[in-house]
Amino acid sequence: MGLGAVFVPYYLSEEQGWELHLEELHRALESAKGVCNPVALYVINPGNPSGQVQSRKSMQEVIRFVSEKRLFLLADEVYQDCIYGEKSEFVSYKKVLTEMGPSLSDTVELASFHSASKGFMGECGLRGGYVELVNLDPAVLKYIKTLFSTDSCAPVLGQMALDLMMNRPQPGDPSYPLYDMETQHIRTTLVHNAKRAVSVLNSLQGFCCQPVEGGAFAFPRVYLPPKAIQKAKEVGMQPDTFYCLRLLEEAGLLFSPGYFASWHLRTSWRNY
Numbered sequence: 202m203g204l205g206a207v208f209v210p211y212y213l214s215e216e217q218g219w220e221l222h223l224e225e226l227h228r229a230l231e232s233a234k235g236v237c238n239p240v241a242l243y244v245i246n247p248g249n250p251s252g253q254v255q256s257r258k259s260m261q262e263v264i265r266f267v268s269e270k271r272l273f274l275l276a277d278e279v280y281q282d283c284i285y286g287e288k289s290e291f292v293s294y295k296k297v298l299t300e301m302g303p304s305l306s307d308t309v310e311l312a313s314f315h316s317a318s319k320g321f322m323g324e325c326g327l328r329g330g331y332v333e334l335v336n337l338d339p340a341v342l343k344y345i346k347t348l349f350s351t352d353s354c355a356p357v358l359g360q361m362a363l364d365l366m367m368n369r370p371q372p373g374d375p376s377y378p379l380y381d382m383e384t385q386h387i388r389t390t391l392v393h394n395a396k397r398a399v400s401v402l403n404s405l406q407g408f409c410c411q412p413v414e415g416g417a418f419a420f421p422r423v424y425l426p427p428k429a430i431q432k433a434k435e436v437g438m439q440p441d442t443f444y445c446l447r448l449l450e451e452a453g454l455l456f457s458p459g460y461f462a463s464w465h466l467r468t469s470w471r472n473y
């Protein structure tokens with residue numbers, strides 16, 4: 202990480218559909234003692250690449266945790282429009298924080314991120330995104346404003362895409378029927394693709410994939426045989442990196458290694 206920042210990892214519970222556990226956050230914070238002084242907690246919801254959607258209860262726990270530990274909450278919510286699970290619902294951290302009322306809603310410092318490249322539009326070529334800052338210390342805000350004003354801005358096309366994403370056609374607008382038809386089609390296809398990706402992955406020997414409730418990825422666990430692990434060691438690679446390379450060379454399939462405690466593959470299934 203640049204600027205001398207240190208990364209303190211915390212792990213999600215795979216067996217429980219990649220749930221975030223409070224004890225794990227405490228463990229991670231404790232592990233930083235003597236190494237660095239953590240100032241922020243970064244959460245991705247819906248998860249990438251894990252594909253889970255956080256429950257309101259879990260978000261409330263996170264908010265209480267950051268408040269107690271005086272951490273800046275960085276909520277990466279770029280996949281908020283990509284929800285597929287029948288019972289899953291995206292709720293923003295800002296909403297949950299507001300609902301929790303004072304003394305949390307007026308003190309917890311929060312940054313929420315969104316991008317035109319994600320969402321259901323998936324416009325990766327149109328570079329544009331935003332961050333919404335809540336309860337930020339005015340002394341810090343001053344520096345952020347300076348930073349944002351001196352940094353080069355997103356290209357005009359990206360800014361237009363972002364504007365369209367935020368101000369969508371409404372019922373009664375001339376373009377609404379076509380917009381509605383196209384977005385419904387995209388959503389239906391994405392739900393279908395997400396379910397199909399998980400079911401195909403789970404049908405493969407040695408693979409185990411948690412349900413995908415949101416986001417753009419599936420993150421299956423792969424149980425590699427000892428010989429494959431040995432072979433990877435011989436060529437000086439992590440076993441999942443080795444597997445991905447072989448998959449690309451032999452089957453033309455592009456997966457990325459998971460870089461997780463156990464072997465996982467990161468795979469996007471979004472093409473429609």
Ligand SMILES: Cc1ncc(COP(=O)(O)O)c(C=O)c1O
Pocket residue numbers: 245249277279316317318319325329330
């Ligand atoms: C969770 C998450 N946040 C942020 C980004 C950055 O998005 P972009 O740079 O396309 O706006 C990505 C891109 O893959 C992502 O997966």
